[in-house]
Amino acid sequence: GLVKHFPITSGLLVKHTIGRVQAVDGVAFELAAGETLGLVGETGCGKSTLARCVAGLHPVTAGRVRFDGQDITNLPRRRMRAFRRDIQMIFQDPYGALNPRRRVGSIIADPLVIHRAASGPELRRTVQELMERVGLNPEHYNRFPAEFSGGQRQRIGVARALALRPRLIICDEPVSALDVSIQAQILNLLKDLQDDYGLTYLFIAHDLSVVRHISDRIAVMYLGKIVELAGADELHDAPRHPYTAALLSATAVADPDEAERRQRVILTGDVPSPIDPPSGCRFHPRCPKAREVCASAEPVLESKEHPVACHFPVSAGEDLTAGRPA
Ligand code: SF4
Ligand code: MG
Helix, strand or coil: CEEEEEEEEECCCCCEEEEEEEEEEEECCCCCCCCEEEEECCCCCCHHHHHHHHCCCCCCCECCCEECCEECCCCCHHHHHHHHCCEEEECCCCCCCCCCCCCHHHHHHHHHHHHHCCCHHHHHHHHHHHHHHCCCCHHHHHCCHHHCCHHHHHHHHHHHHHCCCCCEEEEECCCCCCCHHHHHHHHHHHHHHHHHHCCEEEEEECCHHHHHCCCCEEEEEECCEEEEEEEHHHHHHCCCCHHHHHHHHHCCCCCHHHHHHCCCCCCCCCCCCCCCCCCCCCCHHHCCCCCHHHHCCCCCCCCCCCCECCCCCCCCCCCHHHCCCC
16 A cells, blocks of 8 residues: 655745655555566656665655565664665666766675675675676776676676675666666576575566566556556466556567567557546546546456456457547
8 A cells, every 4th residue: 555645845934735746656566585576667657666665765655565574664764774684776777876986896895884894805705706696807896887888887786786685676677778688688697696596576667578577477557556467478468457558569579470469559648747647547548448437437456366457458359459439
């Protein structure tokens, strides 16, 4: 039931709340140990805000976050520290996330210094082992971030996230800023590390094709809500939400047979504002299947094996390109 609203204020001396950005609006999911849950949706749908709430980097407005049976919602900083070791994040921008004036060895060492008071030759050895593990030359620990390529910088981010041997790593679009060929290398690295260390991933992307191969299950988010959640292959082969079908039709397909089978669903209009989201189903102004009821009654995500929040889910083989029904 996680909710995160950001108040919009006005006024110089006395602030008045004039609105709220409903970034995350009642989201629920579970993540099993060792699993990868992909979280996809367009820019601005609330994925990063959700990730930061789970990681304890944003206080939540309502709802709970539980980790390993313990309630970690809005913990004071000191008590959150214990969970920092278990929950780490990797960020999208390998350029912005690393301080350009610091040597990479000390960047990677940060969590070890802060949480384990590590120092001296042993710290350097641990950092060099981490660098080697993520495919960096351990001799380069004295270099600055600018001396590394984009892909190498993301490896630095991965090494830093790995330093404390966390159990959950929240990956917020870790490959979105990288070339396609480099993306595959980083995804393979993350997969290897998961196998070796039994890591659990919450993996965020705006592109379904990126999360498909790394995820066990995928949740699709639209304007602050999860609208569909299913096994990665199931979601890909038999999407039930019209928005998921639209996202899928927008991804590039290498296999010509599959491209042939796949229908093109073109989304009309822009993503509406999370300040004043549409009534009823938030997707209704853009949905090819929308009917009158969609504008007034909000569909709920049912709790079954392949939950979808839609009054008229897509059925297998249905043609969504035929246009809106009258
Ligand atoms: Fe489309 Fe209606 Fe389903 Fe919303 S509830 S996705 S508008 S068919
Ligand atoms: Mg984001």
